[in-house]
Amino acid sequence: MKILVLANFGMGLYNFRKELLEELIKQNNEVYISLPNDEYIPKLKKLGCKFIDTNLDRRGKNPLADFKLLLSYLKILKDTKPDIVLTYTIKPNVYGGIACSITKTPYITNITGLGTSIENKGLIQKITLMLYRLGLKKASCVFFQNKTNRMFFKDNRIVESKTRLIPGSGVNLQQHRFEEYPPSDGKIRFLFIGRIMKAKGIEELLEAAKLVKESYSNVQFDLIGGTEEENYQEKIDKLERLDIIKYHGQQDEAHSFISSSHAIILPSYHEGLANVLLESSSSGRPVLASEVPGCVETFDDGLTGFGFQAKSVEGLVEAIIKFINLPYDQKREMGIAGRIKMKNEFDRNIVINAYLEEINKVMDKENNNEFIREVS
Structure with a gap:
């Protein structure tokens, strides 16, 4: 079977979907990946993926460039003739979905979050929702990472096909292994992992x-x-000179930083389902996160971390101080409880199995349709 994966950048595909790609290849499928070339492509090729270099501007709003992306997807579908397509993130979901509809190729979509273009009301939101209706119209299945996003799409009649809720991208429990809690040396270390942008808080x-x-x-x-x-x-440079923060830039791996931290902070405005919180909890670290869909599902308030109102400096400060004043043993117990929650609810194998089930259903349906055509 030929499987085509449409994505927008290599880091997300490798870090959060590597195990699914490995399983698909292990089952003797040809797996093609379509995305822009970056430093993760050699790693994805090493897994056995066949790379198709695709020009895609993740944040661009140029209609001409997006139309060219649609044409690129149509050509890729024509050249590879996949049996099924898997799409991730907004532009592959929209334009990949439209291309699959035109070519009558089965496809499964993953809504990894609403994104700023939908969260911010106005003309851009209306255009985005219209495009999403076109992109999702004939999807075999649409995966959602939290209930709120799924309800939003259903209430706004964006999706008509089958939907299924999965625990985000899940977390690799072996890769993000449990780490002993850092000793109490008088220092309390908080860690933020994410893109330095307004929407991340x-x-x-x-x-x-x-x-x-x-x-x-x-x-x-x-x-x-x-x-x-x-x-x-x-602003970051100034605060670093004042010894208020320490900025470490982009890092290839964050596990060593998580290991030496006492808690992870994510004051995001919106998420699909926050991988940072899953990985941190899996490592045995308490989390302090905004009470928004995509974050609240990942922690139990007061047990594995603390929540606070998004966009509220006062709420964030209160949560930080509340954590600072906890006894050391209670901080440590929070981390242990977080690891248990990840094992019970967010094992990445849950996501892999959901994909395999839906792919098999699509293929069974296609085979039945082919048999009916031959008989008739």
């Missing part, structure tokens, strides 16, 4: 760090992630 985090450091000099705030919006770099 970076403004609130930087302001909260300033306020907390005024009263708690023993607290350290570490930040990991690329600066996708350049206006934050100057």
Whole structure:
């Protein structure tokens, strides 16, 4: 069987879907991946994937460029003739879905989050929802990573086909193994992992760090992630000179940073289902996260972490101080409870099995249709 995967960048495909790709290849399928060339492509090729270089601007809003992407997908479908297509993230979901509909190719879509273009109301939202209706119209199955996103799509009549809820991308429990809690050496380390951008709550985090450091000099705030919006770099540099934060830039792996941290902070405005929180909890670290869909599913408030209102500096500061004042043993127990939650609810094998089930259903249906055509 030929399987084509449409995605927007290599890091997400490798870090969160590698095990699915490995399983599909293990089952003697030809797996093609269509996405822009980046440093993760050699790793994906090493798994056995066949790479198709595809020009895609993740954040671009140029209609001509998007039309060219649609044409690219149509050509890829014509050349590879896949039995089924798997799509991830907004542009592959929309334009890949439209291309599959035109060519009558079965496809399965994964809604990894609503994204800023849908969260922010206005003309862009209306256009995005219209395009999504076209892209999802003939999907064999649409995976959602949280109930709120699925309800939004259903309430707005964006999706008419079968839907299924999965626990995000799941977490690889072996790769993100449990780590002993860092010793109490008088320092409390908080870690943020994510793109340095407004929608990740970076403004609130930087302001909260300033306020907390005024009263708690023993607290350290570490930040990991690329600066996708350049206006934050100057502010980050200034706060680093004042020893309020430590910025480590983009990192290939974050596990060592998680291991040395006492808690992870994610003040995001919206998520599909936050992989950072899954990986941190799997490693035995408490999480402090905004109470938004895609975050709230990953922790139990007061048991594995603390929640706070999104876009609220006051709420974030309160959660941080509440955690600081917990006894050391209670912090450690929070991390252990988080690991147990990940094992019970978010094992990546749950996601892999869901994909295999839906792919098999699609193939069975296609084989039955082919048999009916031959008989008639």
